[in-house]
Amino acid sequence: MDYNLTGNGYYGEFGGAYIPEILYANVEALQESYLKIIGDPAFTAEFDALLRDYVGRPTPLYFARRLSEQYAARIYLKREDLNHTGAHKINNAIGQILLARRMGKTRIIAETGAGQHGVATATVCALTNMRCIVYMGETDIARQQLNVQKMKMLGAEVRPVTSGNKTLKDAVNEAIRDWCCNPADTHYIIGSVVGPHPYPDMVARFQSVISAELKRQLAEHTGRDYPDYLIACVGGGSNAAGAFYHYLNDERVKLIGAEAAGLGTDTDQTAATIHLGKRGIIHGSHTFVMQTDDGQIIEPYSISAGLDYPGIGPLHANLAETGRAEYLAVTDSEALAAAMELTRLEGIIPALESAHALGALRRKTFRPDDVVAVTVSGRGDKDMETFIKTATSKPQH
Ligand SMILES: *Cc1c(COP(=O)(O)O)cnc(C)c1O
Numbered sequence: 001m002d003y004n005l006t007g008n009g010y011y012g013e014f015g016g017a018y019i020p021e022i023l024y025a026n027v028e029a030l031q032e033s034y035l036k037i038i039g040d041p042a043f044t045a046e047f048d049a050l051l052r053d054y055v056g057r058p059t060p061l062y063f064a065r066r067l068s069e070q071y072a073a074r075i076y077l078k079r080e081d082l083n084h085t086g087a088h089k090i091n092n093a094i095g096q097i098l099l100a101r102r103m104g105k106t107r108i109i110a111e112t113g114a115g116q117h118g119v120a121t122a123t124v125c126a127l128t129n130m131r132c133i134v135y136m137g138e139t140d141i142a143r144q145q146l147n148v149q150k151m152k153m154l155g156a157e158v159r160p161v162t163s164g165n166k167t168l169k170d171a172v173n174e175a176i177r178d179w180c181c182n183p184a185d186t187h188y189i190i191g192s193v194v195g196p197h198p199y200p201d202m203v204a205r206f207q208s209v210i211s212a213e214l215k216r217q218l219a220e221h222t223g224r225d226y227p228d229y230l231i232a233c234v235g236g237g238s239n240a241a242g243a244f245y246h247y248l249n250d251e252r253v254k255l256i257g258a259e260a261a262g263l264g265t266d267t268d269q270t271a272a273t274i275h276l277g278k279r280g281i282i283h284g285s286h287t288f289v290m291q292t293d294d295g296q297i298i299e300p301y302s303i304s305a306g307l308d309y310p311g312i313g314p315l316h317a318n319l320a321e322t323g324r325a326e327y328l329a330v331t332d333s334e335a336l337a338a339a340m341e342l343t344r345l346e347g348i349i350p351a352l353e354s355a356h357a358l359g360a361l362r363r364k365t366f367r368p369d370d371v372v373a374v375t376v377s378g379r380g381d382k383d384m385e386t387f388i389k390t391a392t393s394k395p396q397h
Contacts, residue, residue: 003248003315003324009197012321014314017196019284020176026183029103031198037102038095038205050094051209054127055084057091059210061217061373066345073229073366076221078214078375080239081350085120087378088207088239089191093120095206097128100187107186111135111175113168114305115147116378117191122156132156135174137166144305146382165299169310172283192236193313196284200241200313207242214373215246227373229364231256233357234274234327235306237313239377244325254326256364257316258356260302261329271300271308272329274320282311288320303332303386304352306378330359336390338362339380351378352386 009015009031017027037043051057059079068075080088100108108130112118118134125132134151138160141148151158164170179188193200193207219225230247232240234257247253262270270276277288280295290298290310302308319325330338339355342348350358354377366372380387 003319009201011200011314011318014285014287014317014321015197015200016286017284018281018286019196020180022180023183026179027196033103034099034198034202037099038202043098043102046098047095051091055090055094056082057209058213058217059083061214061221063221064346067342070341070345071361071366071372072368073370073372074222075361075372075374076218076227077348078210078243078373080210081348081354081376081379085123086381087116087120087351088210088242089117089120090123091209091242092191092203092206092238093117093124093189096187096189096202097124097130100130100189101128103187105185105187107131107133107182108189109133109135109175109178109186110189110191111168111171112147112191113137113140113171113308115140115144115151116306116382118156118158119147119150119154120191121189122151122154125156126154133178134158135161135171135178137161137168137171139166140168140171167299168308169297192238192309193241193315194236194283194285194309194311200285200315203238204241204245204315207238208245210239210242210375211244211246214243218371218373222371226250226253227371228252229254229256229366229370229372231258231357231360231372232375233258233307233353233377234312234316235260235309235353236311237316239375241313241315243373243375244319248324255319255324256360257319257325257327258330258360259312259327260304260307260335260356261331262301262303264331265329268298269301270329271302271310273300273310273312274316274327275329277312285311285314287314287317288312303335304356304383306351306353307356328360328363330356334359334362336387339387348376349380350376351380352383353377
């Protein structure tokens, strides 16, 4: 079975493009042109140059010696936290802004929950002098003031969304409404491997730079270009998709996604979509959705704002369904413990999202010569308030 997309927008039975009719022309134009545009050598050259000179790629692959001793395996960290703006999201934002420009678009919209994707989008809009409008729920605006201030400083207009729970899914609805009204001049930058075809495939391709580098760097470090285990956290699933991309059809590599269990999968305070979701349509895609029996979306919860999305990219729905990847639900407290552990053992403060991937380490039993690659999707600066509030940060010497 070939797990990479075959071109029709479906991963097994998941994916597709379930959108309002008014967007057909726009989405079809994108479907028909994206492979040609991003495959053009001039595009690739510009994308690669910005990833190198602006984002700071390649990100290092770091052998974590003390963490390896702790888990009795050879653990390597893919350092996406060292990217400009502090996470992997910038890879995709750069790709999409270059695509939008080539499609003649002059106006960019995005939606954001935690604000990380909003900041990445506002950043690339400043870089390319594009108009930028970011939809964000009022509840999230109140919780994520620093990112709101960054977006404004970068020149974006942050439009508060007051419908529903005033969180991410309401911001998504507003962004889609805006796109319907402005299909000709506007490109909608989606921040993960979610949304209607071609977004899941397009975003995975932009993020696949992570596994392209990983192959090369693992070969340098270990003499072979694949790990035994590859672990990444999963919100919508873009950093995991990027890390898995070149290994999807390599069965030697055990793929592990860590989703957010929140307070536990046996509570209603959780964002473990793969464990608890049911088939449905969200954001224009057929996938697993956290929903009630009558199809109302359930507000997800996680200590990490970047993982509390009520859906999951269709690629991951298929990888879970076929058993190609294993998904572990990691709780808030496991993630906090893992964040503290990485900080004290390696001097790296990870994002709370990334801490879920690190939290998966204690769930597996490794052999001493196993090579385990973990994606550190982002840095923890944005989460300092949460770390301080929940701190058990006593000295350990
Ligand atoms: C947004 C975010 C995530 C979750 O998004 P994916 O699309 O699942 O990668 C993970 N880590 C960080 C640091 C983020 O900002």
